Amino acid sequence: MGDHFNLEISTSYGKTYTFFVKSMPTLLPNFESYINEIGTFTKETKLFQTLLEKLRKLSTNAWCPKSYYIYENDAIIMENLVRKGYQVMNHREYFTYQQFSAFIKTVAAFHSTTIIYEELTRKNSDFKNFRLIDKYRNLLEECGYPCDETHIRHKALVCNANAFVSNLKYLNNYKEGFDKQIWKELNNLPNRMKINRYRNVMNHGDLWCNNIMFSGNEGENLKCLLVDFQFARYACPSQDLMLAMYTTTNREFRTKYYDHFLEMYYNALGDELKTYSLNINELYPKNDFLQSCSEKRIVGILLAALYTVMVFYRSEDIDNVLSNADNFWPFNFGNKNEFVLNILKNDEHLRERFSEIYQDILEYVL
Template structure:
């Protein structure tokens, strides 16, 4: 494990993170694996660097490390071929350092990264800095969505500042195209299995599946209707684009939550700030793509029906304010009417992506890890051949899985076919 990084890289991490002022020597370092299951696209550890400062004091600094799988070489090969891990590393190494970072102009919206190799990244330890993830299967409420929208708007504002103020109008896609390529929304086995899974859920469990006429329409037309997503993820000549995150499911956020001073208990409903994690499927597309990915991946339909319009207004006002701090006028970049029009244009991206991803990530905790370790052929089939059997099983026996998936499937059917 300790061979993952060199002592010279450890020194660079300490230096880049401004952990020590002045001279220091790295005395030793170690890598401690983070407990729990590995991530789907990488593995996680802590890097602890022991430093001797110029005054002779010894001090330890801890960092978070994510790297390509080293325990599952088959998974590593797949990730390397897609380029999905390297994409994020290059974003952190080449693009994000060019973003405006001064505290008076920009709020914190991502973790700091102190070393970015194509196979490994060393980042600030967000837990040590007061951030937490949401408890498993706890619903995101208005407090979470407002903070997420604000961080998302900040990322988009930084993109526009880089493109317009610093690069004088050169498109980010032209400058950083090597890191903004499509890896996910493609005619590949993983994504196509996900789209077929939406159709399976629509046919076997949606509220429209008991109507023979509707069911016949779904069977005959749904695949061709869903194919429009491949046009929607192509570069836009119609709307202003930014770097969009897209992978906005519940594990890709960490929050600062208030603590009760008397009991020490955490108020998980009212976060004060939020950072975005994992930029492995970043793309250059209009902001409406991120807005709808967040809304459909993170909220239930009753919540969307109640708060959607207020979230649209909050995003636009937040983006307006953040652009002003960067000496940019939203009316010349993304007028309100254009933003509203783009929301309608890209709604299907959020609907279908949430259907694909929720069928995958909302399975019971540990289920996919167990499948991967103990039933590798079944895991392979689920990922790359067909999810239908697993989707049908958990629609039947897991209420959380069923309610969240059918929320988005029903709304997708209404959008595609006008079902009522």
């Protein structure tokens, strides 16, 4: 979340260098105030200054853009991925098998760097139980879904939960008697996202299609990078996996490939650890990983439900809301139930997303 610019620097030798600049948002005062309150932009600048650069060097496979200069709390100058052929997919299209495969390998490389960093620290210091959050707690504390009910993000959670649940009765697959339970599950989401007994790593925290960029043709040459680390947290890897799976694929895809992609991820994670002579079976047993995925699956489903009423709109339906200061607070923290209903009536894609995620929740509740 921020303002985006291209920066071109021409030298006296006739060369031109192009960079991408992400700065603190200033076009909407309300939005700037919100970003300051939750601290996400400051968090990301500090991440690029410190932790991301350390972790990035621990993998031979790229998983995030390089940063070149940080103006703390103001701007990040990084490599221009668009000029290098990367692009964000249409946010209303689902990933293909090849795209999700590329994503799985990238996120495994990203997650592996935490385990590598922790294990190297334990080996080479007196901190035999070292965890990444012990050193970088201020950068990895939960800021997206805090348990504090007075936090502005909790107000956003309630707003989106109400918008989702209040419109379920208009779906063709609606079942009476579960609305209150679903609302309670959504409201309890922060508690489900706490650090648990399984192996934890730095999570991206916001893995939907707009934060996943691809380069190359479908197939072996397809590359993937992750961007926007403002909601980074320390949590089990499955939390990132489940969020991405339930926001970037449809039910048919998940039903067919769920187990396949968990296997692909675990193998890719193991391959990354092998480069440092680390044994995944000792550090993160497969049964622990699969059990974690089973427990965190509902987190991915519930987050996807919230994302459905936050980001998956047509441009013509949402652009005026996002660019108008008067609409910012009501849409994000007020009552947008009727706004969502009016769009649902005429947007087949949004109705399909709604219905599929609702069906996923029902299977959990029932």
